[in-house]
Amino acid sequence: xxxxxxxxxxxxxxxxxxxxxxxxxxxxxxxxxxxxxxxxxxxxxxxxxxxxxxxxxxxxxxxxxxxxxxxxxxxxxxxxxxxxxxxxxxxxxxxxxxxxxxxxxxxxxxxxxxxxxxxxxxxxxxxxxxxxxxxxxxxxxxxxxxxxxxxxxxxxxxxxxxxxxxxxxxxxxxxxxxxxxxxxxxxxxxxxxxxxxxxxxxxxxxxxxxxxxxxxxxxxxxxxxxxxxxxxxxxxxxxxxxxxxxxxxxxxx
Numbered sequence: 554x555x556x557x558x559x560x561x562x563x564x565x566x567x568x569x570x571x572x573x574x575x576x577x578x579x580x581x582x583x584x585x586x587x588x589x590x591x592x593x594x595x596x597x598x599x600x601x602x603x604x605x606x607x608x609x610x611x612x613x614x615x616x617x618x619x620x621x622x623x624x625x626x627x628x629x630x631x632x633x634x635x636x637x638x639x640x641x642x643x644x645x646x647x648x649x650x651x652x653x654x655x656x657x658x659x660x661x662x663x664x665x666x667x668x669x670x671x672x673x674x675x676x677x678x679x680x681x682x683x684x685x686x687x688x689x690x691x692x693x694x695x696x697x698x699x700x701x702x703x704x705x706x707x708x709x710x711x712x713x714x715x716x717x718x719x720x721x722x723x724x725x726x727x728x729x730x731x732x733x734x735x736x737x738x739x740x741x742x743x744x745x746x747x748x749x750x751x752x753x754x755x756x757x758x759x760x761x762x763x764x765x766x767x768x769x770x771x772x773x774x775x776x777x778x779x780x781x782x783x784x785x786x787x788x789x790x791x792x793x794x795x796x797x798x799x800x801x802x803x804x805x806x
Contacts, residue, residue, distance in 0.1 A: 565757070568597055569764050572612070576765035580620040580772025581780065582789050583729030584711040585613030585736050586765055588796060600752065607744060607751035608758055613709055614740030615762050616769035617733050623773025624730030631727060634689050635734035641693055642700040642710045643738040649704020661705045668702070669797045672716040676790035687722035695721075700739070711736040712793060725782035725789075733773070 571593050572586070579586040587609040591601075598604045624630050695717050696710070703710040711732050718728035776785060 564597060565760075568594070568757075569760060572761050572765050573768040576612070576616050576768035577772040578792075579616055580623065580733075580769030581729075581776045582785070582792070583617075583620055583624060583715060583731070583733035583773070583776075585617040585620075585709050585733075585740050586769065587613035587709060587740070588712060590765075592799070603747075603750055603752045607747040607753055608761060610740055610744040610747065611758065612762055612765045614737055614744065615766045617709075617711070617737040617740060619766040619770040620773040621730060621733035621737060623770045624726070624733060624777055626774070627726075627777035629726050629730035629777055630734060631731055632734075634687075634692070635731040637689070637693060638696050638714070638731065638735040639738050641696045642703075642714070642735050643742055645697045645700035646704040646710065646739050646743070649701040652701070652705065656705075661702070665702060665705075666797060666801065668713060669793050672713065672720070673790045673794045673797070675720055676716050676786045676793075687718070692718060692721050692723075696735070703739075709736045709740060712796070715789060716793070719786060725785040726776060726780075729773075729776060729785065 572590060575589040575593060576586040579589060590612055591605055591609045594605045594609060595601060598608075621630060621635075696714060699713045699717065700710045702713065714735060715728055715732040718731060719725050723731065780788075
């Protein structure tokens, strides 16, 4: 991984600073950092498949794990729900990676854009607070197509799972904590196939993962202690709108 083996201190500082910032905000939302760090690392590293993706997936797993730990310290992880959803996402995601070989990508992107924009609309739309327990059964059922779609697109399921949990009655901070646990195992399972083909600098990867993990933990603690749930919903809504716009531009350019 020649890009990361460079002695250029400015480049290394830029990479680590960017990873820290992106991982901090990812940790605030209970997400792994891959969705944001892949385009950022691509600015410095040319080989997406053998360099960027392995680092991003490894970072995704660790940032999600440290984010989950940060939320759990404030009692914001419902472990039974989180573990069930983690098993569901891990088992379902590979199906998307298989099906994408046979289905035209245009249909996948249409479904993705419609789903994300609808979820963003629901997050911004004022809703009345209602009593009752969150609907775990429906969350499990929806986690299956969400994970399959994530496998289609080569991303973690957290982007769609997080707002889905909120809409199914989970308090936003609790949804973030559960989501962090649920997206952690699929990240490592997706990293495994890269082990024999990746071309990465072990030292720089350790630095990236360490910086990202610390930032994700801090982000989770900031949300748990200081960020109101309604504000968290709006932050997440703006983020998925931005990322959808970014993907839309990349799709047509």
